[in-house]
Amino acid sequence: MEQVIFYILAFVAIVSSLFMITRNSPVHSALWMLLTFFAVAGIFVQLDAEFVAAIQVLVYAGAILVLYLFVVMLLNPKSHGFIKVPFRYVIGVVASIIIVFQVLMTLKSSEVIGKLGWVTPQLAQELGNVKMFGKELFTTYLVPFEIASILLLIAMIGAIVLAKKD
């Protein structure tokens, strides 16, 4: 049963992301992307990571993609596709090869796979997902968390400074 649901979700995620990069209208692309986000959120739920699933929908689907849509709707790019750059296919292929290489190298070299932390799915089920998540974030990963939040704060102030320039 779980396997079947996983394959359905994975299929939806892959197909909708393919549709997303092949549509001509940017608004349609954004809608397919929304479906991708939902399928990925479903996979997170299957992995007992409900908190990540909720944040995925709340932040990516509910905030970031809405802002994208705003820009796309207001600019209304008429022609097929977003930008017409010479050699754009070459650039795309090179960029995607680099990214795939990077992902593979990270998976191979680091300890991302193979080593389990002390938080098991059972523990997360018992104590509650959000609680475990918060505990880990504010003890083990406190420094990266603080760095990320300062980075976001700087970006926010930067955006205000740029917008208020008059």
Next chain:
Amino acid sequence: MLLEILLVVIKILIVITVLLLGVAYMTWLERKVIGHMQVRLGPTHVGWKGLLQPIADGLKLVAKEDIVPDMVDKPVYIIAPLLSLIPALSAFAVIPFADKFTLFGYQIQPYISDVNIGLLYVLALSSVGTYGLIMSGWASNSKYALLGSLRSSAQVISYETAMGLALIGPILLAGTVSLKGITEAQAGGLWYIVPQFVAFVVYLISAIAETNRAPFDLPEAETELVAGFHVEYSSMKFAMFFLAEYANMYVVSSIAAIVFLGGWNGPVLPGFVWFVLKVLFFMFFYLWLRATLPRLRFDQLMALGWKILIPIALANIVITSIVVYVIR
């Protein structure tokens, strides 16, 4: 296994039926209450005291011709009403209506499910509801609709922030985001409206703005935008936007009742009755506001959201977390 699935399906059917009936009779109540507030009678002709009016309205909407304008983006135009209705209805999957009870030896939980991310789930769904507004405006290929949808999505995004921040105070006090957990944390003790009164006011204001109701009903400001994002919609597609709006009102009222007024907790009467009474109180508050206050201007609305409500909510979080830290 099969029995469990069947039970869940029955629960979902009951919840959706009751919710849709609630929505239908909310429109009747709205016309009656506002009628009496303006010294009119409201609907009187269909049924006793106009009680069958919502059913007549529903039939009318179903029977009307479904017009799809020529230049619309058809798939998006059709999906948009669904995108606003489905999140509004699915939010009820996590709302706890009453405590567990035993019937004929079976233990029954009178809510569909209790997930430990309850409140986040509702917030996530309400943020997805924005797509319905944006897509309908864009797909209609009409200037009024586009302007209305831009306005409403800007408004919904702004007030979502204030709403989420206001809910953090009660979450800190309860120590959980499960809606059932928050209800149980208030059992016997003070309801969170007392220690979190500031958060309650911020939540109430932003919830009204979030559901696009008067005095924040700018997206539908009929004097400037005809009807906003749903100008081009007719028949059942229009009805879906209508249903979504009222279902969303029920969602935010239920959250307010659970988080600030202790959900099913209350003396003498059974839990379910308390829950319904609290929700209906907030629904009445909506109507009361609509009959009392004039519509805000758009810049006033944005200034209220970003410059007043969000700073107050943030200050509330800081103070609450300090107090919680000192006490525990």
